[in-house]
Amino acid sequence: MKMTKIVRTTADVFYPFCLVFGLYVVMHGHLTPGGGFQGGAVMATGAALLLVAHAYEDITGRLRKTAMKILEAIGLMMFLFAGLSGLLFERPFMGNWMAFTGKWFSHPVAHGPNPGDLNTAGLLPLLNIGVGIEVLGGLTIILLYMLSGIHAEKKP
Amino acid sequence: MMKIALYSAILLVLFGGLMYLAADLPFGAPLQSDMDDYFIKNGQEQTGANNIVTSIVFDFRGFDTLGEATVLFTAVLGVGMMFRKMKEGEEYEND
Numbered sequence: 001m002k003m004t005k006i007v008r009t010t011a012d013v014f015y016p017f018c019l020v021f022g023l024y025v026v027m028h029g030h031l032t033p034g035g036g037f038q039g040g041a042v043m044a045t046g047a048a049l050l051l052v053a054h055a056y057e058d059i060t061g062r063l064r065k066t067a068m069k070i071l072e073a074i075g076l077m078m079f080l081f082a083g084l085s086g087l088l089f090e091r092p093f094m095g096n097w098m099a100f101t102g103k104w105f106s107h108p109v110a111h112g113p114n115p116g117d118l119n120t121a122g123l124l125p126l127l128n129i130g131v132g133i134e135v136l137g138g139l140t141i142i143l144l145y146m147l148s149g150i151h152a153e154k155k156p
Numbered sequence: 157m158m159k160i161a162l163y164s165a166i167l168l169v170l171f172g173g174l175m176y177l178a179a180d181l182p183f184g185a186p187l188q189s190d191m192d193d194y195f196i197k198n199g200q201e202q203t204g205a206n207n208i209v210t211s212i213v214f215d216f217r218g219f220d221t222l223g224e225a226t227v228l229f230t231a232v233l234g235v236g237m238m239f240r241k242m243k244e245g246e247e248y249e250n251d
Binding site for chain 2: 037075096105109
């Protein structure tokens with residue numbers, strides 16, 4: 001079951017833009033509205049667009065189940081280990097040890113409105129990226145599983 | 157037809173009563189705002205994030221967010237178990 005050529009071409013054109021916008025929402029999670037969950041959902045929407053426009057058999061080369069499983073596991077592990085890394089620096093679990101240390105993601109922030117700096121907020125960008133990867137992999141693999149189920153039902 | 161009219165009337169009365177009760181609730185003026193004031197006042201300096209929602213979700217209550225991520229992971233595991241590939245000659249148990 002595939003859509004017409006117009007829909008397929010539009011999906012192919014918009015798919016990278018969906019991914020880029022989702023990545024933007026994830027990376028700017030500590031500055032602008034949004035964050036890991038929302039950005040991951042936007043990226044998964046791109047995958048859903050591709051899946052709806054094409055047939056399932058044509059898409060398996062671009063979206064692989066194994067890759068999505070690995071992405072999901074990596075995202076959750078990244079979240080967990082970013083949280084645990086505070087223990088190495090004499091801070092509690094999920095303690096924000098990276099903020100204001102002068103290393104990565106650690107510029108100081110003044111109270112009140114300011115133009116915003118990507119290089120702030122310590123651990124929060126790492127946690128955002130982890131959650132974003134996890135939501136991307138999780139939602140995409142749910143869609144892949146469901147569509148492959150339909151495919152297997154129709155075969156005989 | 158009568159049944160639908162009756163149900164509609166009951167729903168309307170319930171909705172009107174709810175709206176009447178809700179009209180007295182104070183909106184936009186919380187009674188206890190100590191915690192909100194603390195987050196708005198200190199969120200930026202303590203976490204370094206401009207987005208106060210993110211600083212609450214990922215820092216002040218980061219442990220809850222770990223739970224959220226785990227819930228998503230578990231949901232995906234459940235879907236994967238439901239839609240798995242059947243083995244050759246395998247039957248459903250409750251047929």
